[in-house]
Amino acid sequence: MRLISTDKTLSHLEKRVLHYAEEMGRTLPEIRFFILDGIEFASLLEKHVYPTSPVNIWEGKRMVTKKFRIESGQESSLYYEVVQTGNPSYAYLNNTNSPMIQATVMAHVVGHCEFSELNVLQDSNPDRTEYVMYLVKKVNAGQHQMGEKHYLTYWNACESVIPLIAPHSQYNLEHSVEGDLPPQPEKIVPKVEEETSREFFRPFSHTMDSLLKYQDSENAWEIDRQKRDRREQISRTGYRLYRPCQDILGFLRTFSPTSAAEKAILDYMYVSHSKHDFVVRTQIMNEGWAMYWEKKIMLELFKEKAVNGIIDYAKIFSGVCAPRPFFMRNPYHLGYHLWNHIEELYRTGKVTLDYIEEKDVEAREKWDRKSDLDPLECMKHLVKTTTDYEFLRRFLTEELVFEFHLNRIFKKQAEMYGISKDAVVKEDNYFIWLDPKMVKDEMLSFFTHFNKPRIYIVDTEFIDGGLLLYHRNDGRALRKSWIEPTLKNINFIWKSAASLVSGNKLYTYSNRKFEEKEIAETSFEEVLERMDSNKKPFTL
Amino acid sequence: MQEDRISSNESEGAFNDFIEDTVEDAIEEIINEGDLDTLGDRGSEIIIEMDDIVPPTFSYGDEGEGGGKGGRKPGTEGGKLVFNLPFNRFMELLAEKLRLPNLKKEGKGKIKEVSYEFKTFGPTGVILDKKRTFKRALRSSIGMGKYDPARGKYTVDFMRRDRRYKIPVRVENPKYKAVVFYMGDISYSTHGQRLEMEKRLVNFIKNWLDYNYGVRNVEHRFFVHDVKAYEVQEQEFYRVGNIGGTRAFIAFDLIYQVAFNEYDINSTNFYAFYFGDGEVFGNDSKEIAGILRESIMPVFNRVGILEVLPSQWSKLVLDLSKDFVKNKIIRLSKIHRKSDTINAIKTLFQEV
Numbered sequence A: 001m002r003l004i005s006t007d008k009t010l011s012h013l014e015k016r017v018l019h020y021a022e023e024m025g026r027t028l029p030e031i032r033f034f035i036l037d038g039i040e041f042a043s044l045l046e047k048h049v050y051p052t053s054p055v056n057i058w059e060g061k062r063m064v065t066k067k068f069r070i071e072s073g074q075e076s077s078l079y080y081e082v083v084q085t086g087n088p089s090y091a092y093l094n095n096t097n098s099p100m101i102q103a104t105v106m107a108h109v110v111g112h113c114e115f116s117e118l119n120v121l122q123d124s125n126p127d128r129t130e131y132v133m134y135l136v137k138k139v140n141a142g143q144h145q146m147g148e149k150h151y152l153t154y155w156n157a158c159e160s161v162i163p164l165i166a167p168h169s170q171y172n173l174e175h176s177v178e179g180d181l182p183p184q185p186e187k188i189v190p191k192v193e194e195e196t197s198r199e200f201f202r203p204f205s206h207t208m209d210s211l212l213k214y215q216d217s218e219n220a221w222e223i224d225r226q227k228r229d230r231r232e233q234i235s236r237t238g239y240r241l242y243r244p245c246q247d248i249l250g251f252l253r254t255f256s257p258t259s260a261a262e263k264a265i266l267d268y269m270y271v272s273h274s275k276h277d278f279v280v281r282t283q284i285m286n287e288g289w290a291m292y293w294e295k296k297i298m299l300e301l302f303k304e305k306a307v308n309g310i311i312d313y314a315k316i317f318s319g320v321c322a323p324r325p326f327f328m329r330n331p332y333h334l335g336y337h338l339w340n341h342i343e344e345l346y347r348t349g350k351v352t353l354d355y356i357e358e359k360d361v362e363a364r365e366k367w368d369r370k371s372d373l374d375p376l377e378c379m380k381h382l383v384k385t386t387t388d389y390e391f392l393r394r395f396l397t398e399e400l401v402f403e404f405h406l407n408r409i410f411k412k413q414a415e416m417y418g419i420s421k422d423a424v425v426k427e428d429n430y431f432i433w434l435d436p437k438m439v440k441d442e443m444l445s446f447f448t449h450f451n452k453p454r455i456y457i458v459d460t461e462f463i464d465g466g467l468l469l470y471h472r473n474d475g476r477a478l479r480k481s482w483i484e485p486t487l488k489n490i491n492f493i494w495k496s497a498a499s500l501v502s503g504n505k506l507y508t509y510s511n512r513k514f515e516e517k518e519i520a521e522t523s524f525e526e527v528l529e530r531m532d533s534n535k536k537p538f539t540l
Numbered sequence B: 001m002q003e004d005r006i007s008s009n010e011s012e013g014a015f016n017d018f019i020e021d022t023v024e025d026a027i028e029e030i031i032n033e034g035d036l037d038t039l040g041d042r043g044s045e046i047i048i049e050m051d052d053i054v055p056p057t058f059s060y061g062d063e064g065e066g067g068g069k070g071g072r073k074p075g076t077e078g079g080k081l082v083f084n085l086p087f088n089r090f091m092e093l094l095a096e097k098l099r100l101p102n103l104k105k106e107g108k109g110k111i112k113e114v115s116y117e118f119k120t121f122g123p124t125g126v127i128l129d130k131k132r133t134f135k136r137a138l139r140s141s142i143g144m145g146k147y148d149p150a151r152g153k154y155t156v157d158f159m160r161r162d163r164r165y166k167i168p169v170r171v172e173n174p175k176y177k178a179v180v181f182y183m184g185d186i187s188y189s190t191h192g193q194r195l196e197m198e199k200r201l202v203n204f205i206k207n208w209l210d211y212n213y214g215v216r217n218v219e220h221r222f223f224v225h226d227v228k229a230y231e232v233q234e235q236e237f238y239r240v241g242n243i244g245g246t247r248a249f250i251a252f253d254l255i256y257q258v259a260f261n262e263y264d265i266n267s268t269n270f271y272a273f274y275f276g277d278g279e280v281f282g283n284d285s286k287e288i289a290g291i292l293r294e295s296i297m298p299v300f301n302r303v304g305i306l307e308v309l310p311s312q313w314s315k316l317v318l319d320l321s322k323d324f325v326k327n328k329i330i331r332l333s334k335i336h337r338k339s340d341t342i343n344a345i346k347t348l349f350q351e352v
Helices: A008-023 A038-046 A057-071 A099-118 A128-146 A148-159 A206-212 A217-237 A248-255 A260-273 A275-303 A310-320 A331-347 A353-357 A361-365 A375-385 A388-395 A398-403 A411-417 A436-449 A480-494 A524-532 B009-033 B087-098 B130-143 B192-213 B234-239 B249-262 B284-299 B316-323 B338-349
Strands: A031-036 A082-084 A089-094 A177-179 A239-241 A408-410 A424-427 A431-434 A454-459 A467-472 A498-502 A505-510 A513-518 B046-051 B080-085 B112-122 B165-174 B177-185 B218-225 B229-232 B268-276 B302-308 B330-335
Touching (some): A008 A099, A008 A275, A031 A038, A031 A099, A038 A057, A038 A082, A057 A148, A082 A099, A089 A099, A099 A275, A099 A310, A099 A375, A128 A260, A148 A260, A148 A480, A177 A217, A177 A248, A217 A239, A239 A454, A248 A260, A248 A454, A248 A480, A275 A310, A275 A375, A275 A388, A331 A375, A331 A388, A331 A398, A388 A436, A408 A411, A431 A436, A480 A498, A480 A505, A480 A513, B009 B046, B009 B080, B009 B087, B080 B087, B087 B338, B177 B234, B192 B234, B192 B268, B192 B302, B192 B338, B229 B234, B249 B268, B249 B284, B284 B302, B302 B316
Parallel strands (some): A467 A498, B177 B268, B268 B302
Antiparallel strands (some): A408 A431, A454 A467, A498 A505, B046 B080
């Protein structure tokens, strides 16, 4: 690994890329570029794009497999771009790439870094990479305290909980638990233009309030009891779960009884993996934004002849932005074209009430009313206010589904998947086209479950002070043989019983015993309602 | 960032340690069950197949074959991890588990095995070491100011004095030679379980001696007998059969003659293993005890006499045990079932 400053050509390209980014008014953090060789790159990816990681067998296994695949020619060690955003951001270049590709990577990274700075989920935070490196040191120090065997056992148990991270869920830690929550990492809050708000004077009077407020004296004792219970639980445990919590690793990291060394492992796992939640919620916008600015910057570089090979670039670009059906979605393709489409919409004044209310088809088609708004500023505003779900819901029309070939599938593929003829709206000798509305609905539904089971903590004092997890039923059963080992691992971390409700079954792992019981099936809404009314979600 | 290089070496090491532990467990299992069928051809790598490991999580998906066993240990997804274990490493682990000592080798220093290793480097030679040459050339070029990136100079001159060649060094290792005689009684029926047991043992002995002496230095010879004794090919050792009278002494006499007449008894390590049902007649046992004590024991490193699935009339081991109690050379054992295999191996090769 070496600094980009050790390579004269790349250093020059970096300056030119950043120059154009600045000229185009991009909001960027400090970006530090490094040059890596192929194996270093593979290793970096296995460390979740951080330069160091604590010892663990999973990374070892992946690297051994990857090295074998690279050495036997089954896999290329070439990677397009790898960046860890934050302030500063760390971007890594592969030493085997040509200068033109390196410039492309740098320009692409510019897009990602800006997106991370501006987005509504506030992904960027100061010194993220440095913080992870600090956590790695803490874990390594803790490893000596724990002893190698316990360390590896605890690590392996934590691996089971990694998919249960949801920092941006509406049921995240912040919105489910009250009490002594740890301070959140500092966020870089984007500067949103202040809207002129009008001050209203509100009538205020204690006397009037108490006279007008309806008092149900029969429930007064109940309300009082609930308040006391709440205060009592917070003072006893330090927290109170008042809604289901989907951020299970976040919860365990904060509230499970741990030694300092165990806490360091949980912290490292949470911090190094929580970025995936941001990625999965914004991937289309993010990659599209990066491709959009990459192309703009690259065209400037070609113009000033800082790099050569525009034909090669065109080939690479079209390869990266190749269309795919919706179920194999290509975020580069979809995002890039959607951003271009949105720019065009703003440029021609189509994101206006007048356009929406226009009934005349011909007038709509010829619509081109210049607006005072700068399209780029409007796009920036979108980045600051939306995620992929809203982005697609608002801008992906049925016409665009056709235009981007999202609903086009090879006939043979359709036969293989057993797609019914009712879903097909068009076909030729090679392809079939699915109903675009269905495709859009399917794409949007991905953002409710992300193809993962939705599991929540719904009770922290279930059996012997144990955790109760709830699997929100979406018609698919959990892989049964993995329930026991996963609960066993959660039990090991929580150091008390761990139970899971899935459908009409209650699974419990406690005291080295696994039990399965039949219970009445309860919907998520019922669980919510019970928790809202301060009742236990499940009682035995 | 302080790191000079991003590497996963430590994690790879942890994974390899995990695999090593798993292999040891597999060997433990092999030993407990007496199942030595894993051993392939002479000196070939052992292919170990184990369930792939994955951390169990709450997930959708079909049930895999293995299905998440493990809890805090890694689970399995039904996939397989396949890797090769070098023959020597496998035997080393097996010996460690069975607490088998290295065999004493005789003939040290008499015959040398010569090989060449490239351990040193010099200015003349045939095989150019490109890496070392380039390093020296680069150093010289920097010293002479021809290579100076700060000033845009990138020339690296290769001069004769910078060349570095690999120089072969003659390495002499003492060469040990061993001959192993396998004797089989063909007057009893060797098929089914009995044949399997015999094959398993012969296979282990072959591999163990190959491991100790080196595959190329061991000669394995097979002899069978009923009332006559003669040499056969390995494949025939298990095939030939004859029901009738038997006399084991002649087999011991034959291998002694072969050892004495065909090999230099001062520089050769002799091993002999006898397999039979132990049913001997007349004074066969006495004659065997006599030849063992007088002729074979002074020359041979180890002699093993094994009764495979002995019957109530088997008495060879019983008779010989009176003469050879805790003997360093002569080892006696009986195999009644598959799980006795390991005990038999221990009896044959452990120190007394």
